[in-house]
Amino acid sequence: MTDEQAVNPYADRLPDRLVDHAEWQRLDPLMLLVHPIREVGRFLVPLIGILVAGSASGGHDWWWNVIGIAIPVALGVARYVTTSFRIAGGRVELRRGLLNKHVLSTPIDRVRTVDITASPIHRVLGLTTVRIGTGTASKKGEDELDLDGVRTRAAAALRSDLLHGTPEARERATEADNTRPVVRFDPGWLRFAPFTSSGLVIAAAVLGGGSQVLNGLGLWDQLPIDTTAERAARLSLLLLVPVALLGLALVASVLAVLGYLVTNYGFTLVYTRADHAWHLRRGLLTTRETSMDATRLRGVSLGEPLGLRLASGARLSAIVTGLDRDERGSGTLVPPAPRDLVAGVAVQVLGTPEPVTAPLVAHGPAATRRRYTRALVVPALVTVAATTLAFTADVPWETVLLGPLALAAGYGLAVDRSRTLGHALVGGHLVSRAGSLVRRRVALETPAVIGWTFSDTWFQRRVGLTTLVATMAGGRQSVTVLDVPAPVGTALARDAVPGLVEQFLVLGDEGPAGRVLEVPPEVAEPDA
Amino acid sequence: MTARRLGGMEPAPRLRDPSELVSPRARLMWMVGGLVRAAVLMAALLVTSLVFDWYDLQWWMPVLLGAVTLAAAFVIPQWRYLVHRWEVTDTAVYTQTGWWRRERRIAPMSRIQTVDYVEGAIARLFGLASVTVTTASAAGALEIAGLDRDRARAVVDELTIKADTIPGDAT
Numbered sequence A: 001m002t003d004e005q006a007v008n009p010y011a012d013r014l015p016d017r018l019v020d021h022a023e024w025q026r027l028d029p030l031m032l033l034v035h036p037i038r039e040v041g042r043f044l045v046p047l048i049g050i051l052v053a054g055s056a057s058g059g060h061d062w063w064w065n066v067i068g069i070a071i072p073v074a075l076g077v078a079r080y081v082t083t084s085f086r087i088a089g090g091r092v093e094l095r096r097g098l099l100n101k102h103v104l105s106t107p108i109d110r111v112r113t114v115d116i117t118a119s120p121i122h123r124v125l126g127l128t129t130v131r132i133g134t135g136t137a138s139k140k141g142e143d144e145l146d147l148d149g150v151r152t153r154a155a156a157a158l159r160s161d162l163l164h165g166t167p168e169a170r171e172r173a174t175e176a177d178n179t180r181p182v183v184r185f186d187p188g189w190l191r192f193a194p195f196t197s198s199g200l201v202i203a204a205a206v207l208g209g210g211s212q213v214l215n216g217l218g219l220w221d222q223l224p225i226d227t228t229a230e231r232a233a234r235l236s237l238l239l240l241v242p243v244a245l246l247g248l249a250l251v252a253s254v255l256a257v258l259g260y261l262v263t264n265y266g267f268t269l270v271y272t273r274a275d276h277a278w279h280l281r282r283g284l285l286t287t288r289e290t291s292m293d294a295t296r297l298r299g300v301s302l303g304e305p306l307g308l309r310l311a312s313g314a315r316l317s318a319i320v321t322g323l324d325r326d327e328r329g330s331g332t333l334v335p336p337a338p339r340d341l342v343a344g345v346a347v348q349v350l351g352t353p354e355p356v357t358a359p360l361v362a363h364g365p366a367a368t369r370r371r372y373t374r375a376l377v378v379p380a381l382v383t384v385a386a387t388t389l390a391f392t393a394d395v396p397w398e399t400v401l402l403g404p405l406a407l408a409a410g411y412g413l414a415v416d417r418s419r420t421l422g423h424a425l426v427g428g429h430l431v432s433r434a435g436s437l438v439r440r441r442v443a444l445e446t447p448a449v450i451g452w453t454f455s456d457t458w459f460q461r462r463v464g465l466t467t468l469v470a471t472m473a474g475g476r477q478s479v480t481v482l483d484v485p486a487p488v489g490t491a492l493a494r495d496a497v498p499g500l501v502e503q504f505l506v507l508g509d510e511g512p513a514g515r516v517l518e519v520p521p522e523v524a525e526p527d528a
Numbered sequence B: 001m002t003a004r005r006l007g008g009m010e011p012a013p014r015l016r017d018p019s020e021l022v023s024p025r026a027r028l029m030w031m032v033g034g035l036v037r038a039a040v041l042m043a044a045l046l047v048t049s050l051v052f053d054w055y056d057l058q059w060w061m062p063v064l065l066g067a068v069t070l071a072a073a074f075v076i077p078q079w080r081y082l083v084h085r086w087e088v089t090d091t092a093v094y095t096q097t098g099w100w101r102r103e104r105r106i107a108p109m110s111r112i113q114t115v116d117y118v119e120g121a122i123a124r125l126f127g128l129a130s131v132t133v134t135t136a137s138a139a140g141a142l143e144i145a146g147l148d149r150d151r152a153r154a155v156v157d158e159l160t161i162k163a164d165t166i167p168g169d170a171t
Helices: A002-007 A031-042 A044-056 A063-082 A120-125 A152-163 A167-173 A187-195 A198-217 A225-234 A237-264 A306-310 A325-331 A339-350 A364-392 A397-420 A458-462 A486-496 B003-008 B025-051 B060-083 B121-125 B149-165
Strands: A021-026 A084-088 A091-096 A102-107 A113-118 A127-133 A145-151 A179-184 A268-272 A277-282 A287-293 A297-305 A313-320 A332-338 A422-426 A429-434 A438-445 A451-456 A465-471 A478-485 A505-507 B013-015 B085-088 B092-097 B102-108 B112-118 B128-135 B142-148
Touching (some): A031 A120, A031 A145, A063 A091, A091 A145, A113 A120, A127 A152, A179 A339, A187 A198, A187 A237, A237 A332, A277 A332, A297 A339, A306 A313, A313 A325, A332 A339, A364 A397, A364 A478, A397 A429, A429 A478, A478 A486, A486 B013, B092 B142
Antiparallel strands (some): A021 A084, A179 A268, A313 A332, A451 B102, B085 B092, B092 B102
16 A cells, blocks of 8 residues: 555545645556556457457467457556656646656646546546546647546545645635535426437437447347338328327337436535535446636536427526537536526526526517518428428428428517517626527626627618627527627626727717617616 | 716717728728629639530620629629728727628737738739738737838738837737
């Protein structure tokens, strides 16, 4: 045991001064077990080939099997031996690579998030992977700072050190009232899973993967596809389409529930006072623990996709500066759950209720008209095309029904979109809501706004609308206030970030219709 | 605030255009760019129909394509020249670009991260350059295209100095 600790001080204890290891150290030796298993997984397909080749040649070439095992093991050992890290001089450094030497180095005060994940193999061995997020713009996988193979207990200590390295902070972290649980997983949430689109995504993946396997094994030809298709073709489309949709919905629902369970089982959201951070933990097989520095958490996005709204559910994600879009998963704050609960969490995270509850300023008749034209143009084209086809080409007469269906769907979208559209400037937050199928209410701290974009097409200028975009250094990189009347949008930008837009303003100029535009008081001051 | 809202109504605030125009030679640059694009599209049309034989070339195809691309090459640069404007103040950068979709971008000096100076292949022919200002947001880059080369260098220097004097980590 003492030898091991000499190799890796993080191994299996809680040293009192963790961020003080100037020596290069290897990860946990148990990774010697993990790496070969993982390499075997990576080489699974060629391995099977090798083994099959070995047995097919009558067992004489036994050394094929040895190579098949030896290569992954050797690669695993090499990976373990060549990877080392140290935390010294206020920097985290990770050195790795067998052929290409690679040293990653980042200052500790740049660390924005620390993720602790544990795959099933890791969990059996009591290990975790610590991923250090620095908000780099680099998209290359090799630039990620992963410490793969840290004992579970030490990982927590390492995380708390990376996020706040002062002794006082560590002292406070041991106080009894330090942690405040905010939400805990409730099996009842599973009812929301079928209302998300994840089931369809999983179904598509299963279908794709399944067909590939069938193809690979040569079973594809044995499936009775032709006879099934023939039988199906004799049925009426009006029967076939709903039945197929129902079947798909059923399969997707089951898959969605399973997917939800695998991702979100054991979900907890905890706030710790000492380091002012939010900790999110979830996962059935692979557990994942994300910590977000609360001072970097600049806003939330309350997502209410159409499906979830039907079940009066919602989901919440965090806008963290320094987390890019590819790390959206770690931006999740609450998975699909009851709307009231989600809103409650949003209020706690933002520290003020107004951005979540305050009524929004609507964008007026021109914006509403635009919702209708935009939602109905495509259905109108579909109607024309479908009707033309039905009367001229040799297609089933039911094609005609596509037109009304598309128009009804478009109309519904337009109604919902125009009702949703709105913005507000309350409680120090810029709030914007838009969308129907994917409705989002985004609230962003105004100091996190790092620029404005006013974009308007000729159509928008003609009716005096503009799309105001507040850019930010996190989440989706921007918050959009769609189709807001130009003077209202300008006033919003002026009031949200004082001292920036004023210098480019002129007052009371002529509007697009040649008359002086005036802002009604209720629009000019949304928080009044 | 209250003073401005006397009587419950306030005059509508409106963004004015940025003060500076880009170099008049930018029109020529955009025109050459448009002509190159027209030539490439025409070549693609002829190659796909005559060499690869994907479809029969009708007489109206090159005529239509030529008319549209040439018109675009001559009209859009004029339009764009009227729209493209920029301004640098002590606290902010303000640009206006586009022709059909007009985009006005404002970035505070304190949030500027990098200032890029680029001389494109065509821009070089006309002694022009573009200056791109980025912030920590992937959605917030400001580009001033078609500046006179010396002017562009001066803008880069000015921006670098101003951005440097303001503290903060720009996020």
